[in-house]
Amino acid sequence: MEFDVGARLRAIREMHGLSQRELAKRAGVSNASVSLIEQNRSSPSVGSLKKVLDGIPMSLADFFSMEQAPREQVFFRAEDLTVISDGAIRYAQVGRDPEARALQILHEQYQPGADTGQNMLRHAAEEGGVVLRGRLEVTVGDQRRILGPGDAYYFNSRLPHRFRTVGEEICEVVSACTPPSF
Template structure:
């Protein structure tokens, strides 16, 4: 956990202005005690209060928190932490990672219930994709090619070719796929 240290930052800002806790408190219209407590990180001020305090400097919340870095991106994902992005009609696409903006790769753990189908209207997007079938049987149609893949078999094609997936077996079908870039 990145420690936030609002206190240290506030103290730095205040001392940069060369004013006392009491002076800042008076300007901001809050009690002097709270300035002391905040600077010692003995309390976590509400956003509203911090804004009031910073108005006494004056400084915006944006400036105050500038330099806060985005929390480290998640590297490992439990099975139930994958993000469901399809989840209808026997189709489940569970994506590795929540927000893929700025990322180069989309990885999905796909499950097709028996009879599940991505639909007559063939898919197209400007990317490349591939996958390995883990369990069950998956009928894959790409352009004018069609094949039923068994566990251990795989596919890889240019996503601009129209394509379609169907589980034509009696058993659930499980696939792990990758796509790049994630232009959805």
């Protein structure tokens, strides 16, 4: 995946109605620097890129999380959520292409006895969710808790974690994860 720093900087600068010199002045760098970066004739250090972006202002994170313009699908009827796994746990995903999005939102349904398994999950992300119905046992690191309707959780996905239903009721959850984990 290529990332065109120059083109992106130019687009952002123009979108904010700034000239190279004006931006350079606000950022405390030379106009030549801005020009060369925009032409991709130099690859700025993250330090100087940060200085330039401070003149806009925009965070490095926003700069690199590219917003693609084309009209994307915004609305999803309940029946056309993408069902990802359909065993004891059913994940209905909002949107089709998780790798292109910052956020993975799932409407989850656990059958009674459903369990993500003994070997704990781990991935580089953050996730959280709200329980709508039923009772869910959530284990994160060395912490464990049983959550009911309206209760919620939030943790760093690097910590080993596990979900398991308790009781005989179907359990329903809406969860979110950034970046998407599958």
